[in-house]
Amino acid sequence: MRKPQRLGFIYLSLFVALLLTVMPMPQIVKLARPDWALLVLMYWTLALPQRVSVITAFFTGFIVDVLVGTVLGVNALAFSVVIFVVAQHHLKIRNFAVVQQALLLGLLLALYQLMLFWLSHFLTGVYFRPQYLWPVLTGMLVWPWLFWLLRRYRRQLKIQ
Numbered sequence: 001m002r003k004p005q006r007l008g009f010i011y012l013s014l015f016v017a018l019l020l021t022v023m024p025m026p027q028i029v030k031l032a033r034p035d036w037a038l039l040v041l042m043y044w045t046l047a048l049p050q051r052v053s054v055i056t057a058f059f060t061g062f063i064v065d066v067l068v069g070t071v072l073g074v075n076a077l078a079f080s081v082v083i084f085v086v087a088q089h090h091l092k093i094r095n096f097a098v099v100q101q102a103l104l105l106g107l108l109l110a111l112y113q114l115m116l117f118w119l120s121h122f123l124t125g126v127y128f129r130p131q132y133l134w135p136v137l138t139g140m141l142v143w144p145w146l147f148w149l150l151r152r153y154r155r156q157l158k159i160q
Contacts, residue, residue, distance in 0.1 A: 006159045010052060013040050013150060014060060022067045032134040034142045037064055038079060038112060042105055043150045045086045046093055048159070057083035071123050078115040082108050098144045106140035 017036040025033065037060055044052035061079030065072050085108060086093065093101060113132050120126045153159075 006157060007051065009153065009157055009159060010044055010048070013044070013153075014056075016040075018060070018063060018067060021064060031131050032138045034139040035109060035112065035135050037061075038082060038109065039105075039139055039143065039146055040150070041079065041083055042086050042108070043147060045083050046090050046101075047151070047154055049087050049090045052083075053087055054080050054084050071120070074116060074119045074123070077119065078112050081115060082112045085111075098147055101147070102140045102143040105143055106136055109136045109139045 061076035
């Protein structure tokens, strides 16, 4: 009886991240919005790689594609690649301090943003602007607090 409730919290946190992804904001703040769904997926992949994996990332990315209105499959592919890298190296990344994790995940967020740009450029012809990398910086800054919050709830609810 407790297993579905525990798994439900993971999906609830992903749902909240999806809400934060599409929440209306002023344009200047919108450019620097962290990639909430990807950050939450990264946390759950680091904490529970047997529960949250590439398949979850693909479906979450597909939902982000639908919600944001991008070409279908762009976020799904980029989420899948980044989560695959995180899942392959989760034991190493877990041993880093939170600040080191933030720097490493910043590199993965940069990979995600560059994959989005590359696919969008290939499909629709957009050109690179430095503003595309603001979510990388804000994602690195948000990571320690997001890590602390989700870890606290994971331990409190004994999610394994």
